[in-house]
Amino acid sequence: MTALLFRDLKLAVRAGGGAMIGVLFFMTVVAVIPFGVGPDLNLLARIGPAILWIGALLAALLGLDRLFQAEREDGSLDLILMQETPLVLTVLVKCLAHWLATGLPLVVASPLLALFMNMDAAAMAATMLTLLVGTPAITFIGAAGAAVAVALPRGGLLVSILVLPLAIPVLIFGVSAVYAAVQEPAPFLPPFLFLTALTLVFAVIGPVAAAAALRASTD
């Protein structure tokens, strides 16, 4: 299993890998927002957490379609399906590798973008923490979408369409946790714990659904 983890990480950073592209996309999306809403720093500080979350959500979806498609194209998927190791576990490890390569850089990049959004230190820390906890959920639920769309041409767009609605709860609790941390009366912990629970639930149903979809996709 560690072999799979390391292979996927290597693939992500080698030439043509998408690890950097996700962060770049994240930065670009967030950087474009002020052009739309105007350079009012107070306004940006207020909507900053939401913008960062939406940007991270879109960026996390970006490379997901290749998660299984690349394996299918070169025939590796057949061999992975044949192994004795439970497919659910394999999918989980692949998700983990994908998150480490694309999700974690988003979390690391978020404080920098928070500066651009003129967010204060508390909001910055809260955003980073919620992204750290929340982005794995997007990867897990996205894996299910990627597995469903694995055999389809132009699956990339379809994955986004399939997964975005499913990721809405993650967005809701992620953003509300950040606002709760910044605005006084609302407590931070309940939405944050909800977010954590969502990630754990998705860590189970995502790989299970993805494994089932992969089994059904062979032809």
Added chain:
Amino acid sequence: MSEQSLAIRKFSDLANPTRFLALSAIVWPWMAAITALFFAVGLYLCFMSVGDYQQGETVRIMYVHVPAAWLSMMCYSVMAASALGTLVWRHPLADVSAKTAAPIGACFTFIALITGSLWGKPMWGTWWVWDARLTSVFVLFLMYLGLIALNRAVDDPARAAKVSAILILVGFVNIPIIKFSVEWWNTLHQPASVIRLDGPTIDPEFLWPLLVMAIAFTLLFFTLHILAMRNEILRRRVATLRRLAARSAGYGEASR
């Protein structure tokens, strides 16, 4: 033969990769030495100059910030010239030049952004404002990163060079447009209250260190660029050798 075509021949002779390697091997240690000298003088002047009575010690950030910002734009011009070389003369060395300049340019732009941010915090009370100048530098930074990503995404270096050359030239035309548009965009919302360096004429006290540092940074860029080009040429040679090794391994076995 006309004079001009002779000059072109001479130039392309020089631009032969092997000749370039030989020539640059002689040139770069000298350039590195001169760069170090200029940096030594420049840094000395920076720390000897008196601080601004308003800004205090923070004004010294300027000596790094302004040259880096200037380099971020010059580097893009070098890349645009190289891109022209790629598209018009189809010269492999131009490909190498454009490709290797991008990460260096991104670094200088990043330094400019970071130092600007460090300077902005005590001056404006915030790390970042969406001022026209800052914004256009940030857009330039994104362009650099996009070009690096594009170069990494395409397998074949010749094809990567061609598509990125097109993008560089499109960017070269577009960046002034972006700059003007953000200036226009920004003044709509916010009066030009931001402190600008180019407003008052600079005192010679600041001008000299700044000039020396600018020269030092420019030399640093060219030294790094030459070294990066050497690395890239060698890297491509290694790749060619590896492909050759792969081929010969196959034939060796087949004939046995």
Added chain:
Amino acid sequence: MRLVAERLSARRGEDLIFRDISFEIGPGEALVVKGPNGSGKSTLLRVVAGLLPREAGKVALAGEGAQAFETVASACHYLGHRNAMKRELTVEENLHFWKAFAGDSHGGAGVAIDAAAEAVGLGGIVHLPFGYLSAGQQRRMAMAKLLVAWRPIWILDEPTAALDAAAETMFAGLVNAHLSQGGLALAATHQPLGLGAAQELHMAGFAGVSVEAWA
């Protein structure tokens, strides 16, 4: 250990590709599946490997050692049309991954990566990225994958399609060595593989449309 298939049928969409195929392969034996294009050779192999659902019939392992395997698939190596290797990684990284990920199954041990590359006649270039290799070399390295992790059953779909005569002979040697260790082989091919005493199974082709689905 034996691989037994009884009255297998498979369909793709509504086309019944084949029906009532039965065979049995014992240790050290090979079965070569022959037939024209579209006769369902690949489909049969994928059904046996568990990659396609079967319409009817069953595939099972029998004899001693069969209990060690949970599924038929886990006892099989499958060499399909595609090589299942990553272009961006070196040959060594590719082979190392499959050796570690697949692991040795019960009753044998895989060889080292260098030895496997040597066995397919490409020793000394395992440090190169897989994408640098020519099509024939890539195919041979895909065969080396069969050696690094032990599986008793090899399922080979047109294994030598892109290879020259020398490589074909080399591959026949590999399969024969595998058989002599008590392995099994199931191969679909147009060309003679040069396997000594192999059973042959001829597939007739298109078995008709299963109209009853809409009847």
